[in-house]
Amino acid sequence: MxxxxxxxxxxxxxxxxxxxxxxxxxxxxxxxxxxxxxxxxxxxxxxxxxxxxxxxxxxxxxxxxxxxxxxxxxxxxxxxxxxxxxxxxxxxxxxxxxGKQQRLNITLPDILVKRIDGFVAGHRLDYKDRSHFLAQAARRELANRLVKTENPHDTQ
Structure with missing residues (x-):
């Protein structure tokens, strides 16, 4: 960071x-x-x-x-x-x-992988590589879900 x-x-x-x-x-x-x-x-x-x-x-x-x-x-x-x-x-x-890094074997559509790689290449100050991008995206999604779970009546 x-x-x-x-x-x-x-x-x-x-x-x-x-x-x-x-x-x-x-x-x-x-x-x-x-x-x-x-x-x-x-x-x-x-x-x-x-x-x-x-x-x-x-x-x-x-x-x-x-x-x-x-x-x-x-x-x-x-x-x-x-x-x-x-x-x-x-x-x-x-x-x-x-915590310790874990290697994952995941399957994604090739078009999505190309989009991710292109995005990462254009945002080198934000993301080191594809794995870093995916980890950050997962963190954001989990944080958003946590906020929605904690505030179930929030209509935003």
């Missing part, structure tokens, strides 16, 4: 780069870190993200499917993050929180 990371560049020597990952603020989790060297920025940001996700999942109040990132454009315009001079997107592998 891609996460937006804001960097507060140091104004003086011997001061660390400040890192903000705003995606977690809406869940009540502040995700911040620091890096002494520019090369350490992605390492420290990834570590902070994984730590917060682990805390969120252990709380039992959130699932991976609920975690979203609104993107650089949204956060960079937000006055809460004016301290961030630079922004970037960081791809963080979250499969370790989902």
């Amino acid at each position: 891609f996460f937006t990371v804001g960097i507060e560049e140091p104004c003086e020597e011997n001061i660390a780069y400040g890192l903000s990952i705003p995606a977690f603020d809406k869940y009540g989790y502040g995700c911040v870190s620091a890096a002494d060297q520019q090369a350490d920025i992605p390492i420290m940001a990834r570590e902070a993200i994984l730590t917060i996700i682990e805390e969120m999942l252990l709380s039992g109040s959130y699932s991976l499917e609920e975690i979203t990132d609104e993107g650089v454009t949204t956060y960079s315009k937000n006055t809460e993050y004016l301290h961030c001079n630079t922004w970037f997107m960081l791809d963080v592998e979250l499969s370790s929180f989902e």
Whole structure:
């Protein structure tokens, strides 16, 4: 999953780069870190993200499917993050929180497979491959069904 990371560049020597990952603020989790060297920025940001996700999942109040990132454009315009001079997107592998991968043998119409492959090829920032696309589609469908089951009288 891609996460937006804001960097507060140091104004003086011997001061660390400040890192903000705003995606977690809406869940009540502040995700911040620091890096002494520019090369350490992605390492420290990834570590902070994984730590917060682990805390969120252990709380039992959130699932991976609920975690979203609104993107650089949204956060960079937000006055809460004016301290961030630079922004970037960081791809963080979250499969370790989902359990062991299982290989499946499924049958799909060839036209559907071609459509999926074409879609994935055009959306490389969102999907790594066909399996990733199918897993994400399954998660969305299950999440939608769960919402409908929990709110059976909701007419939306």
